Amino acid sequence: MKASTMTLRLLRASLPAALLLAAAVPAAPAQGWTGSIRLNQVGFYPGAPKTAVVVGGRGGPAFHVTTPDLADTLFTGRLGAPQLSDYSSDTTRLADFSALHAPGSYVLLVPGLGYSHPFELRPRVHQEVARAALRAFYHNRASTPQPVAYAGAWARPAGHPDDTVRVHPSAASAQRPAGTVLSSPGGWYDAGDYNKYVVNSGITVATLLSLYEDFPEYAAGVDAGIPESGNAVPDVLDEALWNLRWMLTMQDSHDGGVYHKLTEAQFSAMAMPSEVRARRWLVQKSTAAALDFAAVMAQASRVLRRYEHALPGLADSTLTAATRAWAWARRNPAVLYDQNAVNERFDPDVGTGTYGDRNVSDEWSWAAAELYATTGQDTFATAVPLFPDSVAPVPSWSQVRTLGYYTLLRHRDRLGARAAAEVRAAERLVLARADSLVAGAKARAYRTPMGLRRDYVWGSSAVAANQGIALVQAYRLTGDPAYLRHALANLDYLLGRNATGYSFVTGHGGRTPQHPHHRPSAADGVEAPVPGWLAGGPNPGMQDRRDGCTGYPSTLPDQAYVDALCSFASNEVAINWNAPLVYLANALEALQSRIGRAK
Ligand SMILES: [Ca+2]
Ligand SMILES: [Ca+2]
Ligand SMILES: [Ca+2]
Numbered sequence: 001m002k003a004s005t006m007t008l009r010l011l012r013a014s015l016p017a018a019l020l021l022a023a024a025v026p027a028a029p030a031q032g033w034t035g036s037i038r039l040n041q042v043g044f045y046p047g048a049p050k051t052a053v054v055v056g057g058r059g060g061p062a063f064h065v066t067t068p069d070l071a072d073t074l075f076t077g078r079l080g081a082p083q084l085s086d087y088s089s090d091t092t093r094l095a096d097f098s099a100l101h102a103p104g105s106y107v108l109l110v111p112g113l114g115y116s117h118p119f120e121l122r123p124r125v126h127q128e129v130a131r132a133a134l135r136a137f138y139h140n141r142a143s144t145p146q147p148v149a150y151a152g153a154w155a156r157p158a159g160h161p162d163d164t165v166r167v168h169p170s171a172a173s174a175q176r177p178a179g180t181v182l183s184s185p186g187g188w189y190d191a192g193d194y195n196k197y198v199v200n201s202g203i204t205v206a207t208l209l210s211l212y213e214d215f216p217e218y219a220a221g222v223d224a225g226i227p228e229s230g231n232a233v234p235d236v237l238d239e240a241l242w243n244l245r246w247m248l249t250m251q252d253s254h255d256g257g258v259y260h261k262l263t264e265a266q267f268s269a270m271a272m273p274s275e276v277r278a279r280r281w282l283v284q285k286s287t288a289a290a291l292d293f294a295a296v297m298a299q300a301s302r303v304l305r306r307y308e309h310a311l312p313g314l315a316d317s318t319l320t321a322a323t324r325a326w327a328w329a330r331r332n333p334a335v336l337y338d339q340n341a342v343n344e345r346f347d348p349d350v351g352t353g354t355y356g357d358r359n360v361s362d363e364w365s366w367a368a369a370e371l372y373a374t375t376g377q378d379t380f381a382t383a384v385p386l387f388p389d390s391v392a393p394v395p396s397w398s399q400v401r402t403l404g405y406y407t408l409l410r411h412r413d414r415l416g417a418r419a420a421a422e423v424r425a426a427e428r429l430v431l432a433r434a435d436s437l438v439a440g441a442k443a444r445a446y447r448t449p450m451g452l453r454r455d456y457v458w459g460s461s462a463v464a465a466n467q468g469i470a471l472v473q474a475y476r477l478t479g480d481p482a483y484l485r486h487a488l489a490n491l492d493y494l495l496g497r498n499a500t501g502y503s504f505v506t507g508h509g510g511r512t513p514q515h516p517h518h519r520p521s522a523a524d525g526v527e528a529p530v531p532g533w534l535a536g537g538p539n540p541g542m543q544d545r546r547d548g549c550t551g552y553p554s555t556l557p558d559q560a561y562v563d564a565l566c567s568f569a570s571n572e573v574a575i576n577w578n579a580p581l582v583y584l585a586n587a588l589e590a591l592q593s594r595i596g597r598a599k
Helices: 002-014 017-024 127-139 148-154 198-214 216-220 235-249 287-307 314-331 339-345 361-375 401-410 417-443 460-478 481-494 519-523 543-547 575-590
Strands: 051-055 062-066 073-078 091-096 104-110 119-121 165-167 259-264 280-285
Touching: 127 148, 127 235, 127 575, 198 216, 198 235, 198 259, 198 287, 198 401, 198 460, 198 575, 216 575, 235 287, 235 314, 235 575, 259 287, 287 314, 287 361, 287 401, 314 361, 361 401, 401 417, 401 460, 417 460, 417 481, 460 481, 460 575, 481 575
Parallel strands: 165 280
Antiparallel strands: 051 091, 062 073, 062 104, 104 119, 259 280
16 A cells, blocks of 8 residues: 555656645545554564554544455454643554454554554564564674675675774884784674774673573574574574674783774765775774673673583683773773874874763673673672662663673572672662653553653664663563563564654664665665664754754654664664664564563
8 A cells, every 4th residue: 555655646746736736635535544653563462462653633533453455354443532742742542452363464544544554463573573683783794795695685795804904093002003903804883884893892792692691592593594594503692703703803912901993084985895995993992892891701701601512712712801801991990982082192083983981880880790690709799889870771882780780680590699689789770770661651652661851862762672671671570571561562662653653673664764874775776775774763962963964854852863864863773773672572572472461
């Protein structure tokens, strides 16, 4: 039916202006597609809650769930009472069709308004989007060709061998003076650009490793269709290892310090990876990079211990790398990355992403918690304050404290009685976060935990996904499936039940980003963007408007999103945004049979 909408649009484009009005009012508007019905455009689990949000006062009061040709009606209900939306003068009404369980392909029809994107109702309904979100990392691998067998229509030559990168003057040391040539291949491109950043890699790899730690049997069954599929290691770990092995090259073997980033001096043009030949630099070591590195290497050591046969020695070498980075940080506890200061002192100036965290107290506690969980040594648990907050912060690249709480909780049995106080504190703080997320959702127009004004930051989609992870963790602690239902509500948000009407994942949904700020998608000559990427999402900061990226349809917190290539502030993709989508979508796949249960 999108085809008929498109036909109408084409007609309108070719008609004289005088006829436009007539053409714009089809004979039977009630039966046309409408963007005013907001729902998960991928679909629903049979036993789970099923909700759509109808924007505006038109149509109703009944609604119907029908086959996509509108011929058969499977379910009829009544729209809920009108509610003022959170940030605009729109009213919204809920359509709850949770009582429909029959698998099939459907649309939701509101008489007098129109019908929704088509969606599926079936078990494993998020399997493809969950897999695609993981495969997106494969597409962003540096230093390796992407053949058709694995990359499909998005096949491309290798880019950025990174076998001759230079030590930037900001990173010079006695053993490695400025200009020293080193090899640092592999890893993922961070986002829409082609640079590689340790700080952002930390939370990203940790989130993928956490999916494996929390759901090992499920994760072992995920076939990502990557070159390592079919080997002895689960694909989610293979993909994480692609970046982890690169991260290991970012540690200075002489002192254990970790370079903040591997980067071109300035962002390259919107060209394919293989066409960009700018010199690449290793830039200044930082405390945040060392601690994030220490945390994720300590976690990797635990995980890789089970694959000693397939990956001999790697569990030991990652733990050694972790403890050396920790020791460097103890000697250099507050070396922040300040790009302006770097550029004042050194050349060439660096203009790429900063990841310039001003507060590393949370990086300290995350690294301490991971090293404690892996080694059992009390010195790590007592090295720094682990619990300075009253509620666990929702994780982001610059706020990683809660990642350590998740680790303490998932290893509570192994840590035993001596960690009882730490485990209790972590549990209290994580549940406090989850309960605050649940409490907000009930009153919100879209009934999602996502939705406070402060949630709509740069990369708001990752806020929603990381909130979802917090709710999954709360379920794991309590067995209360209400937390899972709220986690699923945030996945519904990401896939279309939101104030923009977009599913924010490329290639998955009826209305998805077509022009993400992602160099390969822009330059590859393929019409569809690389699939499986999560767009940043609404961001009223709109920092790209200064660079001439106008065209935002709204400046409201939950609608400040534009599907435009120029919109790095709302439509870029990033590894640290996709990783929580990978976790959330796969965790809900793993737990789908529990979602609809009573406690
Ligand atoms: Ca594998
Ligand atoms: Ca921080
Ligand atoms: Ca393209």
